[in-house]
Amino acid sequence: MSNVIKLHNLLLNKEISARELAEKYLSAINCCNPDLNAYINITEEDAILKADIIDRKIAGGEDIDMLAGIPMTLKDNISTKGTETTCCSKILEGYKPIYNATAWQRLKDRGAVHLGKTNMDEFAMGCTCETSVFGSSKNPYNTDFVAGGSSGGTASAVSANLAVYGIGSDTGGSVRQPASFCGCVGLKPTYGAVSRYGLIAYASSLDTVGVLAGNVTDAAIVFDRILGFDPMDSTSTPDFSACTFDFLNKNISGRKIGVPKELLERASGEVRDCVVKAIGDFENMGCEVEYFSMPSLVTALPAYYIIACAEASSNLGRYDGIRYGNKSEHFESIHHMICKTRGEKFGDEVKKRIILGTFVLSEGYYDKYYAKAQALRFELKSQFEKVFEKYDALITPTSPKTAFKLSQVQTDKEGAFNADLCTVPVNLAGLPALSVPCGKDSLGLPIGMQIIGNKFSESHILNLAHKYEEARGDFGINNMGVRLDV
Amino acid sequence: MVKSIYKDIIGAGDCVINENDIMRMATLAKLELKPHEVPFYISEVQRMLDYAEAVNIEDSAEKVSEAEPLDFNSMREDIASESFTVSEILSNAEKTEGGFIKLRKRSENE
Secondary structure, X not given: OOHHHHHHHHHHOOOOOHHHHHHHHHHHHHHHHHHHOOEEEEOHHHHHHHHHHHHHHHHOOOOOOOOOOOEEEEEOOEOEOOEOOOOOOHHHOOOOOOOOOHHHHHHHHOOOEEXXXXXXXXXXXXXXXXXXXXXXXXXXXXXXXXXXXOOHHHHHHHHOOOOOEEEEEEOOOOOHHHHHHHOOEEEEOOOOOEOOOOEOOOOOOOOEEEEEEOOHHHHHHHHHHHEOOOOOOOOOOXXXXXXXXXXXXXXXXXXXXXXXXXXXXXXXXXXHHHHHHHHHHHHHOOXXXXXXXXXXXXXXXXXXXXXXXXXXXXXXXXXXXXXXXXXXXXOOOHHHHHHHHHHHHOOHHHHHHXXXXXXXXXXXXXHHHHHHHHHHHHHHHHHHHHHHHHOOEEEEEOOOOOOOEOOHHHOOHHHHHHOOOOOHHHHHHOOOEEEEEEEEOOOOOEEEEEEXXXXXXXXXXXXXXXXXXXXXXXXXXXXXXXXXXX | OEOOOHHHHOOOOOOOOOHHHHHHHHHHOOOOOOHHHHHHHHHHHXXXXXXXXXXXXXXXXXXXXXXXXXXXXXXXXXXXXXXXXHHHHOOOOOOEEOOEEOOOOOOOOO
């Protein structure tokens, strides 16, 4: 089932070269990307160069990592030294980082072949990928629908097999929700498990670097290679190490799974039915399932928006058009240039969140909004701690609904807010969670199930998801991208 | 306990945003807004604040004082180590001179 293992064996057995594999993917990107708009920058030369290095290693009989020569992609907020990294914003047009993000560096060191940068909501602010300055990414299952967001381009590329896996970021669901919309696996690690160094900041206390892959095994293989302490990130956890791959096949019989009723009740009928059916599969595998109530999960959403926007208003203060990126052409003073640059080059969604964040931190409103949101976050964290004394994992829908139609959120504002309803509590509490496909709706659009674990229990949630994936069977591919029966 | 159910309070916030609020925030955030943009931000920020009313927890004031800081950050010793060169750091600036970023005081056609 693992695409990575399959391709790794093909490379080792010299049934295909890394260059041929890279060319196959690049050719598929050229063919499908005009329809999907998943990639916004294709790094063809680098990919071929790196693939040739791997081929020489194989020819020379050197040991190679399982990810060596495997084509992959990076969301456009992951810093790539010397390669434009724009967060899909006009304000960072032309910006070339002078260092690599740690997660990317760790994969690069193992021989990953980077195909290019993928589309995202501007500064990761959105749930449909439609706030990108490059336009929306489309859903490979039906291009009239969005890929989700903010890692929409990465999810679209992985789902359409225009990359074997991708690295995204998850601040409130930005890996899991597009994975759910596009029918792939999305892993958001525990806060502190993967270094954030080189991930362009949106809301620092919530941001995490995550993995999107075609299946759970591939997600585990990638996660095992990017996790671990990094002195360049002060929130990186010193003692965390894991090999989730070795844990995937462990027997899950007897595991205790909690299902919070509030999130299930707010899902559409089709999503709810599908997730309940998947929960039944866990019962059939010997898990003990219990439905329980946790009302604070629902009120987490407004708290998330306040905290995320407050942090964004501070983090995005650095964009002045002077040190890097793009600036306004006509101005009367330096101060005017900064204000004009920010006014012109940030998109509407980003400006809205900066204004809201500034407001909730301003005198007279801090206690009313920001302090209360932090209190709610603290309360939520405590409740999760109690819940995990009782359960090994929680199961919810990843998103209350399947993918939106293109432009739908312009009129369905409440739908856009609620898209993150099931995912944001996880970020507020710093927990790990993943989305795994569990079915399709009547239009053939994928439905995702979210499995949430206690801090640093990635091995357990990947194990549960892998066992579920085996029970579920083949999910059914879309008709795009590279066929792996090379 | 949560004072009001989330779905019932949408649009029922008691904080009313006006043009002055938006302009004041834009000034603080160094954002030049065009007059035609302001109504959009009034309605959008108002809508988000109305959602945020759900955060009105009756005993939240006590919880704030009781809340322990979230244990995310760990501080390390401030020890100088090898870092980027000046030219690397300035490599994304439009113009540089003598190790500094060079800026015009105003654009040439103003």
